Amino acid sequence: MATLSVKPGQRFTLPDWHISSDLLSTNAERQRSASHQIRQEARILRNETNNQTKWDEYDNRTRLNERLDIVNRWKETLDKCLTDMDTEINNLTQMKEAAEHALQAKNLPLDVAIENLTYRESRRAIDVVRDHVEEELHKEVEVIDATKKDLQQKVSEAFEQLCLLQEARQQLNFDHRGKREALEIDQTCVSLSVNSPNISYKVNPTRLPVGTITPEQWDQFSQYNKDRAEREMKAATELREAIALTIAQTDNELEAQRVATEFAFRKRIHELEKALDELRWQEKNTLEEIAEMEEDIRRLEEDLQKKMANLKLAHTRLETRTYRPNMELCRDQAQHGLTDEVHQLEGTIAALKQKMAQSQ
Numbered sequence: 001m002a003t004l005s006v007k008p009g010q011r012f013t014l015p016d017w018h019i020s021s022d023l024l025s026t027n028a029e030r031q032r033s034a035s036h037q038i039r040q041e042a043r044i045l046r047n048e049t050n051n052q053t054k055w056d057e058y059d060n061r062t063r064l065n066e067r068l069d070i071v072n073r074w075k076e077t078l079d080k081c082l083t084d085m086d087t088e089i090n091n092l093t094q095m096k097e098a099a100e101h102a103l104q105a106k107n108l109p110l111d112v113a114i115e116n117l118t119y120r121e122s123r124r125a126i127d128v129v130r131d132h133v134e135e136e137l138h139k140e141v142e143v144i145d146a147t148k149k150d151l152q153q154k155v156s157e158a159f160e161q162l163c164l165l166q167e168a169r170q171q172l173n174f175d176h177r178g179k180r181e182a183l184e185i186d187q188t189c190v191s192l193s194v195n196s197p198n199i200s201y202k203v204n205p206t207r208l209p210v211g212t213i214t215p216e217q218w219d220q221f222s223q224y225n226k227d228r229a230e231r232e233m234k235a236a237t238e239l240r241e242a243i244a245l246t247i248a249q250t251d252n253e254l255e256a257q258r259v260a261t262e263f264a265f266r267k268r269i270h271e272l273e274k275a276l277d278e279l280r281w282q283e284k285n286t287l288e289e290i291a292e293m294e295e296d297i298r299r300l301e302e303d304l305q306k307k308m309a310n311l312k313l314a315h316t317r318l319e320t321r322t323y324r325p326n327m328e329l330c331r332d333q334a335q336h337g338l339t340d341e342v343h344q345l346e347g348t349i350a351a352l353k354q355k356m357a358q359s360q
Helices: 014-105 107-120 132-191 215-321 333-359
Strands: none
Touching (some): 014 107, 132 215
């Protein structure tokens, strides 16, 4: 005979089953509602974060572009400063070389002036005189020494200013090189996107590197370099003008002194030529006088010889008459005449000899 098998365990009533079904349905609805709420919030979050991310990326890209503009403007400013600096360095170098050439050119007139002074020492006797020529030559040496000192001072100042310009240029170049590298880096950053193959996570990218400065300090640094460069270029320009003025002034002073020295030379040469002409005229007259004197001396000698012959004649006559015999030794008119003639001739001969002595 067959028997009824019953499943062991608790058996629920129909109301329990309905309650369980209602609970399952209610729980499912609650879970779906919670899921829907989460999905809605997730969508809102996605939209908000997407918008925020896009805005942040756009905002930072804009900031990078603005930074590129700022850095590029400074780079262009530094470019112009470097160009102006190179031009000023070249101009000052040329002016320094011009001053050096002017300084070198002063050696020749100095050597000439010293040579003139040395050569004039070969004058003799009364011609060794401190005249206007010597005074002007000494003054010319002093002027040349003073001009050389002024030019040497300007050359030294130009050298020092060139060193300052080079220092300022090096600082400008350092700043310019930094700006150029910063532009390349920021341009690379602007070119990056989420699709770029070389983007990745980095270790502590928000850290502040050593040496980080504020934008104000960054701007002040470049402004200082620019101001310093302009200040040194202005000083160099003023120095170039001063060097050009010094070269012109020294040339004018030397030229004025050269003219004064040449005028003194011409005046002295005129005086010497005049004195030489006077001496030649005196020499000519003296030679003529000597010739006439020699002729007169010759004539005096001839007259003296004649007078001595006459004296011999008178002496002989007187001596011969001393041999007259006895009473014939009379002091007659002839005796007196011969005696007077002897005295007269002796006086004449003495006068002639005295005059000859004076003539010689």
